[in-house]
Every structure is written in structure tokens, then in C-alpha cells.
Amino acid sequence: MTSVANALEQHRAAHLEELKELLRIPSISSLSEHTQDVRRCAEWLAAALERAGLEHVRVLPTEGHPVVYADWLHAGGERPTVLIYGHYDVQPVDPLELWHSPPFEPEVRDGRLYARGAVDDKGQLFVHIKAVEALLRETRSLPVNVRFLVEGEEEVGSAHLEDFIERNRDLLAADVAVISDTSLFAPDVPSITYGLRGLVYLQVDVRGPSSDLHSGSYGGSVANPAEALARIIAGLKDERGRVTVPGFYDRVRDLEEHEREQWRSLPFDEAAYTRELGVEELYGEEGYSTLERLWARPTLEVNGIWGGFIGEGSKTVLPAEAHAKISSRLVPNQDPDEIARLLAEHIERTAPRGVRVEVRRMHGGRPAVVPPDHPAMEAASRAVERGFGKSPVLIREGGSIPVVASFEVLLGAPTLLVGFGLPEGNAHAPNEWLLLDHFYAGIRTSVALLEELGRVELVTAGAGPKG
Amino acid sequence: MTSVANALEQHRAAHLEELKELLRIPSISSLSEHTQDVRRCAEWLAAALERAGLEHVRVLPTEGHPVVYADWLHAGGERPTVLIYGHYDVQPVDPLELWHSPPFEPEVRDGRLYARGAVDDKGQLFVHIKAVEALLRETRSLPVNVRFLVEGEEEVGSAHLEDFIERNRDLLAADVAVISDTSLFAPDVPSITYGLRGLVYLQVDVRGPSSDLHSGSYGGSVANPAEALARIIAGLKDERGRVTVPGFYDRVRDLEEHEREQWRSLPFDEAAYTRELGVEELYGEEGYSTLERLWARPTLEVNGIWGGFIGEGSKTVLPAEAHAKISSRLVPNQDPDEIARLLAEHIERTAPRGVRVEVRRMHGGRPAVVPPDHPAMEAASRAVERGFGKSPVLIREGGSIPVVASFEVLLGAPTLLVGFGLPEGNAHAPNEWLLLDHFYAGIRTSVALLEELGRVELVTAGAGPKG
Numbered sequence: 001m002t003s004v005a006n007a008l009e010q011h012r013a014a015h016l017e018e019l020k021e022l023l024r025i026p027s028i029s030s031l032s033e034h035t036q037d038v039r040r041c042a043e044w045l046a047a048a049l050e051r052a053g054l055e056h057v058r059v060l061p062t063e064g065h066p067v068v069y070a071d072w073l074h075a076g077g078e079r080p081t082v083l084i085y086g087h088y089d090v091q092p093v094d095p096l097e098l099w100h101s102p103p104f105e106p107e108v109r110d111g112r113l114y115a116r117g118a119v120d121d122k123g124q125l126f127v128h129i130k131a132v133e134a135l136l137r138e139t140r141s142l143p144v145n146v147r148f149l150v151e152g153e154e155e156v157g158s159a160h161l162e163d164f165i166e167r168n169r170d171l172l173a174a175d176v177a178v179i180s181d182t183s184l185f186a187p188d189v190p191s192i193t194y195g196l197r198g199l200v201y202l203q204v205d206v207r208g209p210s211s212d213l214h215s216g217s218y219g220g221s222v223a224n225p226a227e228a229l230a231r232i233i234a235g236l237k238d239e240r241g242r243v244t245v246p247g248f249y250d251r252v253r254d255l256e257e258h259e260r261e262q263w264r265s266l267p268f269d270e271a272a273y274t275r276e277l278g279v280e281e282l283y284g285e286e287g288y289s290t291l292e293r294l295w296a297r298p299t300l301e302v303n304g305i306w307g308g309f310i311g312e313g314s315k316t317v318l319p320a321e322a323h324a325k326i327s328s329r330l331v332p333n334q335d336p337d338e339i340a341r342l343l344a345e346h347i348e349r350t351a352p353r354g355v356r357v358e359v360r361r362m363h364g365g366r367p368a369v370v371p372p373d374h375p376a377m378e379a380a381s382r383a384v385e386r387g388f389g390k391s392p393v394l395i396r397e398g399g400s401i402p403v404v405a406s407f408e409v410l411l412g413a414p415t416l417l418v419g420f421g422l423p424e425g426n427a428h429a430p431n432e433w434l435l436l437d438h439f440y441a442g443i444r445t446s447v448a449l450l451e452e453l454g455r456v457e458l459v460t461a462g463a464g465p466k467g
Numbered sequence: 468m469t470s471v472a473n474a475l476e477q478h479r480a481a482h483l484e485e486l487k488e489l490l491r492i493p494s495i496s497s498l499s500e501h502t503q504d505v506r507r508c509a510e511w512l513a514a515a516l517e518r519a520g521l522e523h524v525r526v527l528p529t530e531g532h533p534v535v536y537a538d539w540l541h542a543g544g545e546r547p548t549v550l551i552y553g554h555y556d557v558q559p560v561d562p563l564e565l566w567h568s569p570p571f572e573p574e575v576r577d578g579r580l581y582a583r584g585a586v587d588d589k590g591q592l593f594v595h596i597k598a599v600e601a602l603l604r605e606t607r608s609l610p611v612n613v614r615f616l617v618e619g620e621e622e623v624g625s626a627h628l629e630d631f632i633e634r635n636r637d638l639l640a641a642d643v644a645v646i647s648d649t650s651l652f653a654p655d656v657p658s659i660t661y662g663l664r665g666l667v668y669l670q671v672d673v674r675g676p677s678s679d680l681h682s683g684s685y686g687g688s689v690a691n692p693a694e695a696l697a698r699i700i701a702g703l704k705d706e707r708g709r710v711t712v713p714g715f716y717d718r719v720r721d722l723e724e725h726e727r728e729q730w731r732s733l734p735f736d737e738a739a740y741t742r743e744l745g746v747e748e749l750y751g752e753e754g755y756s757t758l759e760r761l762w763a764r765p766t767l768e769v770n771g772i773w774g775g776f777i778g779e780g781s782k783t784v785l786p787a788e789a790h791a792k793i794s795s796r797l798v799p800n801q802d803p804d805e806i807a808r809l810l811a812e813h814i815e816r817t818a819p820r821g822v823r824v825e826v827r828r829m830h831g832g833r834p835a836v837v838p839p840d841h842p843a844m845e846a847a848s849r850a851v852e853r854g855f856g857k858s859p860v861l862i863r864e865g866g867s868i869p870v871v872a873s874f875e876v877l878l879g880a881p882t883l884l885v886g887f888g889l890p891e892g893n894a895h896a897p898n899e900w901l902l903l904d905h906f907y908a909g910i911r912t913s914v915a916l917l918e919e920l921g922r923v924e925l926v927t928a929g930a931g932p933k934g
Binding site: 209215217219224229237278280293316322324353398399 | 664666668670675676677678680681682683684685686687688689690691693694696697698699700701702704706740744745746747748749750751752757760761764765766768769770771772773774775776777778780781782783784785786789790791792794796819820821823829830864865866867
């Protein structure tokens with residue numbers, strides 16, 4: 001056993017106590033009455049990073065909650081720079097009465113640490129702080145240059161983060177980013193997430209008469225915007241769930257056979273998934289398994305629709321307007337700008353007569369995939385194997401983590417998504433928990449990851465230490 | 468000049484002052500802070516009916532605002548009984564700042580009487596009270612038996628009226644009903660409305676997963692209820708606006724050639740109508756003119772639609788459910804029950820996979836048409852000609868007046884819709900007005916109508932005086 005591993009073993013209890021202290025701070029970013037708690041949490045973290053031996057520790061203001069930064073840039077030679085991202089803000093806790101122990105009084109039961117933020121993301125972020133601390137204390141050095149970027153607005157959409165990264169490219173320059181804010185695929189199935197879907201989010205506004213009309217006095221003589229909108233939406237896909245917008249699939253990269261194979265071997269229980277969602281049957285694009293539909297195929301979903309009278313009872317209006325929020329999840333190599341344009345053009349081209357249709361782009365993000373044979377990905381696989389004693393599966397995620405695209409675009413750095421949560425860990429729900437075994441395996445994995453990354457050559461668009 | 472006509476001429480100023488008094492009472496039925504005003508208005512009306520010489524004047528309670536009843540049943544012989552319906556409640560007045568004079572301080576400008584309720588419906592109701600009064604004072608008699616039924620909940624959906632009629636069939640027994648709550652087709656075009664469309668109002672509920680899902684993590688694997696709903700709605704009509712539900716048109720009675728001809732001769736300005744609605748073009752069923760689409764063809768309209776995230780900005784949910792309010796305007800001889808069943812069956816039969824669809828019936832009403840050669844209709848035509856000095860056009864109305872169906876079904880009485888408003892009279896809007904000339908012509912028409920109805924034989928399912 002190395003001295004670092006030894007130190008980690010000896011400090012298990014202390015690490016847990018320290019994490020509990022962090023979890024006691026109710027840093028709910030969405031509630032203004034917790035603004036001071038969010039601030040306090042940033043300062044607590046800054047102190048923890050300082051204690052860990054990091055340098056240039058700063059609590060940096062944004063237009064919203066502050067960002068915490070720290071670094072250690074003395075690895076020397078050609079050693080890569082690793083940017084560790086996490087967030088210290090948490091979700092609200094309501095409904096409070098469903099919690100078995102208070103959300104901000106961390107409690108261990110059955111090997112699980114229960115608290116708001118235990119897994120999302122304080123517990124997973126803390127893993128890396130403790131790994132760096134152990135390495136610095138035991139070896140007086142780190143195998144790579146390290147920067148920490150910890151934000152306080154992830155749970156409210158990271159509104160100011162991209163701007164922050166753009167204004168601080170030099171400070172954040174890195175060869176690879178590491179995020180621990182995801183889950184193992186299943187218990188005892190350590191996982192690395194190597195792909196995320198991108199996003200295009202649109203609002204479609206359909207307008208007809210200048211005000212709501214009486215559906216008796218006017219109905220039949222003028223186009224109905226809600227009906228036109230329904231027709232537009234129905235025209236975006238065929239009955240088998242395939243998007244009918246010309247060009248939509250043109251750049252979609254086919255799955256590699258080895259990916260399909262690996263995913264087929266994952267312990268995915270379709271019946272349990274169906275039950276969990278509360279549906280009678282699953283539904284999606286023909287010719288693909290559920291995981292393939294979720295991870296490797298683009299979607300087009302209505303996120304919201306409204307128009308006319310939506311209260312109790314009945315009101316006989318012919319609505320003046322109707323609206324829908326529509327989004328596409330994108331996969332490599334789809335381009336958000338191109339897809340937004342294709343969708344908007346198709347909608348405008350096929351708009352029913354008698355109404356005016358406007359398509360507005362809300363936001364978007366690129367899909368991201370780190371090839372499994374990327375040297376950083378191989379290093380991460382070895383690290384997870386060392387931390388968990390079992391080699392990881394490579395999975396993707398259907399959602400988007402916008403900061404990953406920002407790192408790619410603004411810093412030129414690919415992101416390793418190495419998560420220590422579990423799908424059933426109640427992130428965003430009452431009784432959030434982190435398995436203690438995963439907390440400790442996480443710290444071991446982080447130490448191993450920094451060591452493994454110190455041994456590979458990373459040739460990226462990112463720069464070495466400048467900050 | 469008869470003594471009645473003479474009396475009407477002499478009392479013009481007094482009639483106007485009395486109507487102003489009625490209009491000063493802010494009897495807004497939808498606002499609970501006006502409950503006492505509504506009550507006061509009912510009592511004011513009862514006193515006015517009493518003064519007019521009517522008998523059995525009563526303010527009768529309902530579960531909501533009271534009904535005012537009065538009658539005079541001494542016509543004798545085979546003279547018919549005429550039920551005069553009106554409502555004494557009014558719409559709210561906001562936005563108040565758009566009124567040029569206060570809504571409850573009646574003011575005459577340019578020959579128009581401005582006030583909330585001037586045309587809808589206090590002014591039009593008052594016409595009949597003054598007509599009966601003049602006849603009773605000058606002739607000590609009426610040419611027909613008369614009952615007044617004046618409700619205080621028309622502007623809030625007449626929730627308790629049908630029940631009231633059903634419980635008071637004997638009290639309300641009549642051979643023909645008269646309602647003045649409509650408009651002339653255009654200025655200087657006196658009109659009788661002889662047809663109304665019926666109504667079927669449904670709510671469609673589409674349900675998918677048991678809660679809103681993250682559209683990234685789950686999108687593509689499960690049916691989207693908002694999308695399914697859009698598909699259902701799009702499937703109800705073809706692109707030319709024709710309803711595709713089997714059987715929907717089976718009982719639709721074709722227009723008579725004389726109706727088409729009469730309507731073609733009406734001064735209907737399609738360009739002005741288009742401008743008024745604020746649309747670029749009109750849109751409706753092929754092969755029919757706008758008036759035919761509005762008056763003689765059934766419709767199917769989405770009145771409201773909602774589901775998922777409908778706030779500002781973007782939220783990536785896959786909604787658990789989506790809903791629509793859908794209604795059909797019906798024409799003779801469509802049956803609301805049958806159409807409701809056909810729609811529900813079609814929607815359930817064509818429901819997309821992966822969602823659960825429920826169709827709930829909210830309410831409905833039969834279409835109504837009084838044949839132009841009905842003796843009461845002929846009497847009404849002569850009366851309008853006497854009142855306005857010009858024979859009326861016979862028009863229909865696209866909306867529904869549910870009480871007309873109640874009179875038909877519960878009392879067996881057809882309804883004469885003889886209106887004195889104008890389409891531009893701002894009913895339900897700021898600066899509501901009634902042309903003073905129409906007020907006086909209305910009183911003359913009402914006198915003539917009672918006289919003309921006294922001369923015809925009405926064989927209906929309704930009974931003579933019993934109350």
C-alpha cells in the first residue's frame with residue numbers, strides 16, 4: 001500500500017466528518033433567502049481548498065453566485081493540466097415532510113450518507129479535494145497540474161458560467177476536464193460517461209386573429225392557431241417516431257458495433273424501466289434499443305404547449321395565439337445551429353394557411369463524445385479500475401451538461417465524466433444519498449486518475465499552465 | 468297615430484331617464500363585491516314591472532343570483548302566451564381607463580347611449596317593459612298573455628337557469644319566447660335571427676408517464692403526451708378544414724336555396740371582416756361563403772390546449788400529460804349527444820400508441836332554427852317592419868344561446884330573436900352603446916310584436932296560461 005492509500009484509509013472518519021460539515025450549509029441557489037448560505041458555502045470551500053494545499057484560492061464574483069477557483073501548477077515538464085469542475089449549490093428540499101432525516105443534518109444509515117447535496121454535487125466534488133490533499137500531503141506534489149472550478153449556479157442553469165469561462169480562458173486553460181456529477185450505470189457497475197447529447201430549444205409562436213374570438217360567432221371562418229400548431233407538431237415526426245424534417249439525420253454518426261455490443265451487455269431491465277416511468281409500453285424510433293434511443297439517437301420533443309382557455313370548465317374561445325416549446329437532443333455530429341435552422345425552415349415552410357408562425361431559438365448546446373480510445377479516457381478507465389477494483393463500463397447519457405460543451409469550445413479540453421452516484425440516489429428528490437463505499441472509492445479513483453493522467457501525453461487545443 | 472304610439476312619442480324622454488336609472492346599477496354578476504348591486508338591480512326591475520302593470524311580480528331565488536318573474540295573463544280566448552326573456556346582469560368593465568365616460572354613468576353622445584349594459588341586455592330588455600306598460604296604460608289590456616323571465620347570471624353562463632326553468636315549467640308555460648339580446652346585421656338592416664348553432668364541448672386528457680420526465684434522460688424512449696395530443700387534433704380535420712370524424716356531417720341539413728340567396732344579398736364586407744379580425748386571410752370549409760361557414764356549417768375548434776412547461780424561458784421536460792378543450796358548433800339536425808359520441812369514439816380509436824386518452828364531455832346544446840314560414844316568425848317580421856319602417860332580413864348566428872334550447876326542450880316554445888343592437892356596439896367591451904333610435908324603434912317593435920302575435924294561431928307543444 002502506498003503512503004497515499006494508507007493516508008486515505010487513516011482519514012476515512014475525518015473525511016466523512018468534513019463532508020458532513022459542507023453538507024450542513026443550505027446552499028440552495030434558487031432561493032434568495034439562502035443567498036448568504038450560498039456565499040458561506042463558497043467561502044467554506046475556499047478554506048477547504050486552501051487547507052488541501054491548493055494555491056491562488058479565490059472566491060470570484062459573477063452576476064449571480066460566486067465561483068470558487070484554486071490551482072496547483074507545479075507539475076512541470078510536459079505534464080498535463082487537469083481542470084476539475086464541480087458545483088457547491090444544491091436543489092431545494094421540498095417537500096420537506098418526505099425526508100426521513102433533515103436535509104441539512106447529514107446522517108449515515110445502512111452505509112448511505114443522507115443529505116441534500118450528498119451526491120449532487122458536494123459529495124462528488126469533495127472526493128477530488130480530498131484526493132489532491134492526500135497527494136500533496138504525502139508526496140508534496142501532484143502528478144499533474146490541477147485547477148478547480150466550482151460554481152454555485154448549476155441547479156439554476158449555470159446562467160453566468162459560460163461567460164465566466166470565456167472571460168477567464170487563461171485562468172482555466174487545461175488539457176482535460178474532470179467532472180464527477182453523474183452516476184454508475186447500476187450498483188456495482190462502475191461507469192464512465194463518454195457521451196452526452198446536445199440540445200436545440202425552440203419556441204414556436206402561432207398567431208391568428210388579433211384577439212381571442214368567440215368560437216360561436218367566428219368559428220369556421222378563420223384559422224385556429226391552436227389547431228395550426230397541432231398540425232405543425234404532428235408534421236414533425238412520422239407515426240413511428242422518426243423526425244421528418246429534411247436533413248435532420250444527415251450528420252448523425254452511426255453507432256459503432258462495439259458500442260452496441262457493450263450496451264447490450266449492460267444490466268438494463270426494460271420491464272423495470274417501464275414500470276418506473278409509469279407507462280404501459282415504451283415507444284421510440286424503430287430499429288433501436290431503448291439505450292440506443294436514449295444515448296445515440298437524436299430526439300424531438302414537445303416540452304410545453306399552450307394556447308386559449310386552459311382553466312376549469314369551458315370557455316368558447318377561438319384563441320388568438322398558441323405556443324409550443326420544442327427541443328431536440330442532438331448526437332454527434334449534429335450541429336445545433338444547423339438543426340435549429342432546419343427545424344425553423346421546415347416549420348415555416350409547412351405552416352398551415354391563415355396563421356403567422358414564428359420560430360425563436362431559446363438556447364442550445366453541442367453533443368459531446370470522447371472517443372473511448374482517447375488517451376485521457378484510457379487513463380480514466382484504469383483509474384476507475386484501481387478505485388473500484390473493477391473495470392468500468394463506458395456509457396453515455398441522454399441529457400446535456402452544457403459546461404462540457406463550453407470546455408470543449410472555449411478551452412479545447414475534452415471532459416471525463418467519472419461519476420460516483422447511483423441512479424436511485426434521489427438527486428433532486430427527498431432523501432438524497434451517497435453510498436459511503438462510493439465516496440471512498442471515489443477518492444481512490446481521483447488519486448489514481450491524477451496519477452494516470454500524469455503518465456499520458458495529451459495533445460489538445462488546450463494550453464498548459466498560464467494562470 | 469294610435470294612442471299607444473302617441474304615448475310612446477310623449478314619453479321618449481321619460482323612458483330614456485328610466486333606462487339610465489337601470490344602467491346606473493353596477494350589476495356585474497361575475498364579481499362577488501357586486502352581489503348586493505345585482506340583488507338591487509333585480510329589485511329595481513321588479514318595481515319597474517310592477518309599475519308597468521304586470522302581476523305576480525317576484526324576485527325568485529336560485530343557487531346564484533335571483534330571477535325576476537312577472538306576468539299578465541288576461542288576454543283570454545285562444546290568445547297565445549309570450550315569454551319575454553332578458554338578463555339584468557352585465558359584464559365587468561375593465562379596462563376602465565378605455566371608457567370615455569364612466570360605465571355606470573350613462574351618457575348620450577351623437578345619438579348613442581353609452582353605458583355598461585346599454586345594449587347587453589338592460590336596454591334591450593327595457594324595451595319590452597316599456598311596450599307592455601304603454602299597452603296596459605293606453606288599452607287596459609294586452610293582445611297576448613305575457614310572462615317576463617329575467618335572469619341575473621347570463622354573463623356567467625346561466626348556470627342555474629335551466630334548472631330553474633325545469634322546476635318552473637308551469638309558471639313559464641308559453642307558446643313562443645321572445646329574446647332581444649342580438650344585433651341588427653348592420654346599421655339600417657333590421658334583422659331577425661332565426662337560427663343558432665348548437666354546441667358540444669369536450670375535454671381531451673392525454674396521459675403518459677406518471678410524472679414529468681427529464682427530456683434528456685428519457686426523451687426518445689417514451690411517448691410524449693403533448694405530441695400525441697397534437698397528432699389527435701391534427702387528425703380531426705383535413706387540410707381544407709373539413710372534419711374527418713366519420714358520421715360528423717351525416718345529419719347536417721343542407722341550406723335552402725332561398726337562404727343562400729338571401730345571405731348573398733346581405734351587405735357583408737369580407738375585406739372589412741378580415742381587417743376587423745386582424746388576419747391576413749379568412750380560412751374555412753371549401754365550397755361555402757363566410758356567412759354560410761358561420762351560420763350553416765358545423766365546426767370543430769380547439770378552445771384551449773396545455774401541457775408541460777409553459778413559463779418564460781426553457782425547461783427540458785417531457786410532460787406527463789397534456790390537455791385540450793375542443794368544441795363543435797352544431798347545425799340542424801345534428802344531435803349533441805351523437806356528435807359527442809362520434810368525436811369521443813374517433814379520438815379514442817385513433818389515439819397514438821404509448822399514451823392513455825380520455826375524452827370528457829363538458830356541456831352541450833342543440834342547434835335551433837325557427838322556420839321563416841312559422842306564423843310567429845311571420846308575425847315578428849311584420850312587427851319589425853312596423854317598428855323600423857323597413858322589412859327585416861332573416862339571419863342566423865354562429866353562436867349558441869343555450870336558453871333557446873331550454874325553451875324548446877322544456878317548454879316546447881320556439882324563440883324569436885329580435886335584436887336592437889349593432890355589431891359595433893361594444894357589448895363586453897369598453898364604451899358599450901345602444902343607438903337611441905333603436906331603443907325607440909325597439910319599443911315600437913315590441914308593441915307591434917305583441918299585437919301581431921295576438922292575431923296568429925300558434926299551435927305548439929307549449930301550454931296556455933296556467934301560472
